[in-house]
Amino acid sequence: MAEPSAAGRDPGAVSAFVESFAAQLVEAGMPRMPARVFVALLASDAGAMTSAELGEQLQVSPAAVSGAVRYLAQQHMVSREREPGSRRERYRVHSNQWYEALTNRDAVIKRWERALREGVDGLGAETPAGRRLAETLAFFEFIDGELMEVMERWRAHRDKTFGQG
Amino acid sequence: MAEPSAAGRDPGAVSAFVESFAAQLVEAGMPRMPARVFVALLASDAGAMTSAELGEQLQVSPAAVSGAVRYLAQQHMVSREREPGSRRERYRVHSNQWYEALTNRDAVIKRWERALREGVDGLGAETPAGRRLAETLAFFEFIDGELMEVMERWRAHRDKTFGQG
DNA sequence: CGCGTCTTTCAGAAACTTGTGAAGTTAAGG
DNA sequence: CCTTAACTTCACAAGTTTCTGAAAGACGCG
Numbered sequence: 001m002a003e004p005s006a007a008g009r010d011p012g013a014v015s016a017f018v019e020s021f022a023a024q025l026v027e028a029g030m031p032r033m034p035a036r037v038f039v040a041l042l043a044s045d046a047g048a049m050t051s052a053e054l055g056e057q058l059q060v061s062p063a064a065v066s067g068a069v070r071y072l073a074q075q076h077m078v079s080r081e082r083e084p085g086s087r088r089e090r091y092r093v094h095s096n097q098w099y100e101a102l103t104n105r106d107a108v109i110k111r112w113e114r115a116l117r118e119g120v121d122g123l124g125a126e127t128p129a130g131r132r133l134a135e136t137l138a139f140f141e142f143i144d145g146e147l148m149e150v151m152e153r154w155r156a157h158r159d160k161t162f163g164q165g
Numbered sequence: 166m167a168e169p170s171a172a173g174r175d176p177g178a179v180s181a182f183v184e185s186f187a188a189q190l191v192e193a194g195m196p197r198m199p200a201r202v203f204v205a206l207l208a209s210d211a212g213a214m215t216s217a218e219l220g221e222q223l224q225v226s227p228a229a230v231s232g233a234v235r236y237l238a239q240q241h242m243v244s245r246e247r248e249p250g251s252r253r254e255r256y257r258v259h260s261n262q263w264y265e266a267l268t269n270r271d272a273v274i275k276r277w278e279r280a281l282r283e284g285v286d287g288l289g290a291e292t293p294a295g296r297r298l299a300e301t302l303a304f305f306e307f308i309d310g311e312l313m314e315v316m317e318r319w320r321a322h323r324d325k326t327f328g329q330g
Numbered sequence: 331c332g333c334g335t336c337t338t339t340c341a342g343a344a345a346c347t348t349g350t351g352a353a354g355t356t357a358a359g360g
Numbered sequence: 361c362c363t364t365a366a367c368t369t370c371a372c373a374a375g376t377t378t379c380t381g382a383a384a385g386a387c388g389c390g
Contacts, residue, residue: 216336216337217336227338228340232338251335253336253337
């Protein structure tokens with residue numbers, strides 16, 4: 001079905017994957033255009049595309065690409081690189097992109113923890129509700145700690161499986 | 166600041182916590198009304214509220230409560246209980262609610278994995294893009310496996326810390 | 331078996347989100 | 361120093377989402 005060594009990749013297959021995986025990400029709460037841009041980059045051979053290429057692949061305006069990329073950069077999900085000698089910019093996903101993304105998730109959990117601490121304070125640590133919040137807080141603190149260890153194990157596992165790079 | 170053993174809880178403190186934590190959940194991708202309902206339940210002493218109580222606490226219509234609860238039940242984040250001898254329904258969060266929620270997250274990852282496998286197939290496993298997708302897939306498969314073990318450890322940790330309940 | 335209460339469903343209005351086109355900004359190259 | 365290419369920003373329009381009010385549906389109880 002695929003033609004690995006042919007010069008041109010099957011645009012249909014690429015588009016099919018981009019749209020279907022992006023749809024899953026959208027369903028999980030990610031804004032539509034960032035999701036599409038991100039998956040398009042993920043499915044590119046170079047792991048990087050220019051604004052123009054993204055616009056054509058996704059059939060959207062430069063403005064839409066710009067907005068999506070800004071979002072993704074804030075989330076540390078793409079990095080921008082200027083090719084020297086051109087104002088053309090390339091947007092790139094790294095191979096350990098998801099590792100980064102989950103690390104980012106960590107920051108979200110930290111904010112949740114703060115809100116929960118304030119809740120325990122405000123409601124009283126000895127009230128039933130306060131105790132429930134405290135237990136929830138303990139859960140996140142636990143997950144938080146585990147997350148780092150899991151990531152450590154992933155790096156080891158990845159280097160063993162794919163060779164470090 | 167709080168008055169633990171007083172009959173009435175400080176409605177201001179409750180409301181402040183509900184709205185601030187719910188806002189965090191919304192920012193993380195959860196629909197607004199389900200988030201508010203969920204946090205309201207979390208912050209209730211009984212861990213359960215009726216539709217009418219929720220409507221009053223959040224200042225929304227019964228219809229909004231109904232919609233939010235349906236969403237939360239689908240996500241296995243609340244359970245409904247009929248009090249016998251009344252059509253009044255109570256909506257309840259469990260103490261290991263978040264444990265359940267993360268387990269649910271597992272199902273999402275499984276869908277992502279399927280989309281990625283199709284992508285690897287469609288683009289060709291030997292293409293650069295295909296290899297990147299395959300590595301992403303491997304990451305999720307790894308996380309997936311770890312998740313179960315982390316949950317297992319949490320249960321042990323919780324029982325030790327809070328006494329099993 | 332019908333009443334009264336609670337919940338759900340449905341259609342519509344309001345609010346927000348999201349993508350476009352056009353003007354503006356920056357920087358390379360002649 | 362001007363031209364030109366590329367990205368960004370802004371205001372607006374289209375499309376969704378989301379909540380409400382009203383009506384319909386369930387169900388225990390008398």
